[in-house]
Amino acid sequence: MTFYGYAGSILDIDLTSGTVRKKDLPEEMARRYLGGLGFNANILYRELNPGTDPLGPDNILVFSTGPLVGTSVPTACRTEASALSPATGLFGTANSGNYWGGELKCAGYDALIIRGRSEKPVFIRICDGSVEILPAGRLWGKDAWDAIKAVRKDQGDSEMQVAVIGQAGENMVRFASIENGPFDAWARTGLGAVMGSKNLKAVAVRGTGGIKVARPKDFSAALDDTRRAINSSPFYEAFKRFGTMLASIPYYEFGSLPGRNYQTGRPENWMETRTRKQLPGLSNRGVSCQACPIACAHWVRVKDGPYAGLELKDMEVTPVIGFGAGCDIGSLPAIAALSGACQRYGMDMVSASACVAFTMEMYQKGIISRDDLGFDLPWGDEEGTFKLLDMIANRRGIGNILAGGTRLASASFPGSEVFSVHVKGLECFLADPRGRWSTWTFGYITNIRGGDHLRTRNPVENLKYNDNPVPYRTEKFGLPDRVYESLDMPPELKKAAFDPDSRDVNIPVMSKWSEDLISIYNSLGMCIRPPVLHTVGPALFSRLTTGLTGLDISPEDIALAGERTWNTVKLFNLKHGEKPEQSDFPPRFYRDRPADPGKEPLDPGAVKAVLGEYYRARGWDPETGVPTPEKLAELGI
Numbered sequence: 130m131t132f133y134g135y136a137g138s139i140l141d142i143d144l145t146s147g148t149v150r151k152k153d154l155p156e157e158m159a160r161r162y163l164g165g166l167g168f169n170a171n172i173l174y175r176e177l178n179p180g181t182d183p184l185g186p187d188n189i190l191v192f193s194t195g196p197l198v199g200t201s202v203p204t205a206c207r208t209e210a211s212a213l214s215p216a217t218g219l220f221g222t223a224n225s226g227n228y229w230g231g232e233l234k235c236a237g238y239d240a241l242i243i244r245g246r247s248e249k250p251v252f253i254r255i256c257d258g259s260v261e262i263l264p265a266g267r268l269w270g271k272d273a274w275d276a277i278k279a280v281r282k283d284q285g286d287s288e289m290q291v292a293v294i295g296q297a298g299e300n301m302v303r304f305a306s307i308e309n310g311p312f313d314a315w316a317r318t319g320l321g322a323v324m325g326s327k328n329l330k331a332v333a334v335r336g337t338g339g340i341k342v343a344r345p346k347d348f349s350a351a352l353d354d355t356r357r358a359i360n361s362s363p364f365y366e367a368f369k370r371f372g373t374m375l376a377s378i379p380y381y382e383f384g385s386l387p388g389r390n391y392q393t394g395r396p397e398n399w400m401e402t403r404t405r406k407q408l409p410g411l412s413n414r415g416v417s418c419q420a421c422p423i424a425c426a427h428w429v430r431v432k433d434g435p436y437a438g439l440e441l442k443d444m445e446v447t448p449v450i451g452f453g454a455g456c457d458i459g460s461l462p463a464i465a466a467l468s469g470a471c472q473r474y475g476m477d478m479v480s481a482s483a484c485v486a487f488t489m490e491m492y493q494k495g496i497i498s499r500d501d502l503g504f505d506l507p508w509g510d511e512e513g514t515f516k517l518l519d520m521i522a523n524r525r526g527i528g529n530i531l532a533g534g535t536r537l538a539s540a541s542f543p544g545s546e547v548f549s550v551h552v553k554g555l556e557c558f559l560a561d562p563r564g565r566w567s568t569w570t571f572g573y574i575t576n577i578r579g580g581d582h583l584r585t586r587n588p589v590e591n592l593k594y595n596d597n598p599v600p601y602r603t604e605k606f607g608l609p610d611r612v613y614e615s616l617d618m619p620p621e622l623k624k625a626a627f628d629p630d631s632r633d634v635n636i637p638v639m640s641k642w643s644e645d646l647i648s649i650y651n652s653l654g655m656c657i658r659p660p661v662l663h664t665v666g667p668a669l670f671s672r673l674t675t676g677l678t679g680l681d682i683s684p685e686d687i688a689l690a691g692e693r694t695w696n697t698v699k700l701f702n703l704k705h706g707e708k709p710e711q712s713d714f715p716p717r718f719y720r721d722r723p724a725d726p727g728k729e730p731l732d733p734g735a736v737k738a739v740l741g742e743y744y745r746a747r748g749w750d751p752e753t754g755v756p757t758p759e760k761l762a763e764l765g766i
Contacts, residue, residue, distance in 0.1 A: 133343035134196040134678035135159060140238045140260065142253060144327055145186060145245030149260045154239050160680060161765070162697075163690045164195035166651035168240050169211035169222065170697040179704055183215040183319070184301055184326040186246035192292070192332075193240040194230040195654025196678055199340050199419075202352060203359050204656035206231055206419035208309075210292075214318040215303040215326075216480070216534050217554040217579050219702045221318035224583070224651050225309040226418035229290040235336030243327065252280065252331040257338065265330040272296060272473035273308040280333050292332045295475030297522040298325040302532040304480035304556075308472060312426075312442035313418070316477040318555065318578055343679025351672035355665055359422070362660035363612065369415065369660075372425035373446035374405040376559070379592040384725040385564025386454040387557070389493075389508055390486035391550055391717055393724040394564040396454050403453040407461050408444060416442045418656070425658055429465050436462040443468045450559055451482030456489060457508040470515060474522035479581075480534055483556035484521060485514050487535045490548045497542065501527055547720065553711045555579025563718055563728050565595055567604045568639045574712045574736075575640055575743055577698040584647055587639050588663040589616060598633045601735040602742070606632040617666025618642065619688055625746075637742035645691035652694060693764045696756050699749075700766065709753045712740065 131137075132154065141150040162171045169191045181187050190212040197205035208230030214221025233241060236257050243253075250265040268276045273295040280291050290310060297305035298321030305321030306314040315321075324330075342348050359365065367375055380386050381404070384394035400406070408427065415424030427444040431437055439462065448468040452458045458467065471478045491497045492506045499505050503526065506513040520528025530538050535549035535556055550557050552573050557580035562570035572585025589608055596605040606613070606627065613632060616623065626638045646666065650657050653670060667684035674682050718731045741751045748760035 131341075132678075133341045134674070135164070136234050136237050136239045136338075138238050139240045139242065140255070141242045141244070142260070142262070143244045144247040144251065144262065144329060147262055149262070156680075159196070159678070160682065160686070161690060162694060163649070163652040163674070163687075164239060165193050165207065165209040165654055166211070166222065166224070166648055167690060167694040168193040168652070169209050170220070170694050170701065172240075172242065173211055173213070173220070174697050174701045174704070177213055177701075177705075179706070181213055181705075183213045183218065183221070184322060186327070188213050188323055188326070190243040190320065190323050190327070191240060192233065194234045195652055196674060198654035199231040199234040200677065201420055202655065202673060203356055204418070204421045204423070204658070204661055205654050206421065207651065207654045207656060208233070209651050210307060210315040210320050212320055212323045213705065214320075214578070215301070215322045216319040219553060219579070219705055219707055220577055220698045221320055221323070222578055222698075223307070223315035223317045223320055225313050225315045226421070226656060227290070227309045227313040228419050229292055229309050229334060230654065231419050232290040232334040232336045234340065235338045236334055237336065237338055241332070243329065246326065247328040250328045250330050252329065252333060254284070254333050256335045268330045269299060270296070273475045274311050274473050276331060277308075277311055280331055284333060286335060290334050292334075293475070294321045294324045294330060295473055295522070297474045297476045298322055299330075300522065300524045300532070301325045302476060302521060302524070303534050303537070304477045306475050306477045308475050312472060314472070314475075314477075317479065317581060319477070321475045342677055344676045348673065348676030351669065351676050355669050355673065356422070358615075358664040358669065359660050362664050363609065364663070365423070365660040368425055368658060369423050371405045371408065372415070372427060372444070374408060374444060374449065376446050376592065377404040377449060380450070380560055380565070383560075383565045383595045384723070384728055385561045386450060387486070387550070387559070387561055388454045389457050390455055390490045390548060391561055391721075391723070392490070394561050394728060395725050396457055398459060399454070402459050403449055403461060403464070411461060411465070412444060421656065423658060423660060431462045431465065434462055436466045439466055439469065441465065441469050441472075447558070448478045448482065451478050452485070452514070455482050455486040456514060458511060458514065459509055460511070463511045467514060467518070470518055474518065476518070476522060479558045480556045481518060481521065483550065484531045484535055484538070485517055487538065487545070487548050488517060488527070488531065491542055491545050494544075496545050497527070547715075547717050550580070550715050550717055552576070552580030552713070552715065553707070555581055557715070558582045561718070561723065562714065563723055563731060564725070566597055566601060568634065568636050568643060571636055571739065571743075572640055572644070574714055574740065575644065577644075577695065577702065583657070585640055585644050586647065586657070586662065587634060587643055588646065589613070589634070598631065601732070601739045602636055603628070603633040604636060606634055612663070615664070617664065617668050619667065619684070637739055638746050640743050641746040644695050645688065648694040649687060649691035652690065689764065693766060696760065696764055696766060699756060703755060712754055
């Protein structure tokens with residue numbers, strides 16, 4: 130059949146046998162799972178057996194684009210990569226923008242499946258219909274940036290898009306990333322280690338084809354309305370100017386930063402050294418991904434000091450809070466340099482900074498010493514942090530233990546268990562729930578990939594307030610009426626998620642909706658930055674996908690696809706051994722009182738009660754969190 134919007138093909142490569150197959154994309158899968166995360170969930174749930182070794186040849190790595198990728202829909206450039214996670218043993222998945230997904234789509238493929246293991250290092254070259262598995266011995270051992278340069282030079286194409294691992298992936302560090310060009314990544318859950326286990330250094334892609342639009346007038350009208358919706362967001366101009374660094378001040382004011390590995394929510398001198406206020410001295414322009422009108426990233430130029438001359442795309446809030454708060458590194462140029470080091474090694478900055486913070490606290494508390502490390506490692510030590518990252522990436526000394534992540538590492542250091550802040554083996558990020566309880570922080574324990582901040586988020590979260598009108602159950606809305614009225618959300622769900630009078634947000638109901646909504650984004654291929662997430666929902670997505678693909682997909686179908694995808698991943702996790710007790714916060718949040726006035730440990734009874742409400746909102750068993758037969762029948766799984 131003729132596909133519109135989709136490329137219409139799946140590329141399936143077995144590195145063990147060297148077999149390359151091109152398969153037709155099933156229309157039924159496109160309708161039910163849309164693309165991206167949905168495709169990956171469907172493929173991995175069907176094909177991966179319990180007991181599979183995440184670092185063995187039987188693990189499967191899948192990259193999938195969404196139907197909107199490669200078009201001019203704002204921010205439609207995202208690709209989902211997924212496999213069984215070496216970090217958690219559960220569904221490992223990560224999302225990345227830039228240009229790689231658009232190239233894969235224009236080369237003729239909606240998804241790339243990689244199986245098996247090569248005996249020697251290789252890289253995959255995809256250029257339209259030509260697919261080759263080529264030797265990569267000369268690339269092995271290079272960092273990600275140098276490997277990208279070498280591939281582009283060898284192929285004679287400076288614009289070829291390259292997904293690549295650095296030394297961390299080669300050495301199977303369990304939180305290694307796959308770098309997407311020099312400055313972006315599929316970062317979380319250790320997918321770089323999966324590539325390393327397969328002796329796969331890189332996947333280089335070039336596509337020269339186009340994308341067919343089924344109903345140009347309908348698609349164009351939906352596209353115009355989508356642009357207007359995003360541009361009208363009250364967050365648009367601020368996010369365009371500051372990007373994710375917008376969060377750097379309110380989370381300090383809330384006392385919810387992970388300062389010194391969650392010992393304090395307000396690190397000293399934070400406002401003077403590590404917020405958006407310091408950005409003008411480091412960057413005067415934004416950097417965008419394909420089709421993005423926001424350009425939320427920053428091109429950083431360090432003009433003086435020990436890091437003078439450093440240039441890179443950076444100043445995301447992720448490394449600023451991870452290294453700046455978690456490790457108490459007090460210099461934005463130093464944090465930029467640490468970001469560059471992680472990009473070169475190919476390491477997830479959230480887990481990498483958490484491992485450093487974990488080690489610094491062990492050093493602080495006397496569990497380890499200079500003799501164990503080879504150097505001192507006090508809070509805020511820049512030189513020691515660089516040394517430790519290098520040791521982790523290359524599995525030297527104590528770095529070999531830390532390369533397993535803080536959950537596994539804590540078993541080697543008696544008394545350190547409470548310093549390991551993770552959910553399901555994945556280190557947490559950004560906000561301490563003792564300082565700010567919200568849909569976002571509650572989502573750490575409902576998240577399908579563990580302690581993560583990018584799969585659950587209230588699309589109308591208001592960072593002006595830190596109130597819970599009903600403790601643990603609701604958060605304050607407080608945005609203009611027009612934001613509520615224009616929210617693209619199923620009407621009945623909107624009534625359940627918002628109090629009819631105060632508009633306060635029901636956290637369990639909003640959590641369920643935000644997870645389904647973000648699953649839609651990660652399936653269709655759009656970015657979840659706030660100006661987009663709170664303006665584009667099932668109604669606009671229905672018009673965009675129907676106009677583009679010619680498949681009549683209603684808003685209800687869109688919403689159902691998001692919920693189906695989330696439930697499919699949950700089933701995958703249960704199949705691979707997830708237990709109900711894993712959906713909980715780490716002991717530190719229940720046991721320890723932060724060093725900030727007025728902050729208290731979490732109430733375990735209240736957390737359990739709100740988790741039960743969330744399970745009911747999902748149609749899952751309220752005690753175990755297992756999807757009920759009735760829910761699965763409703764979703765057709």
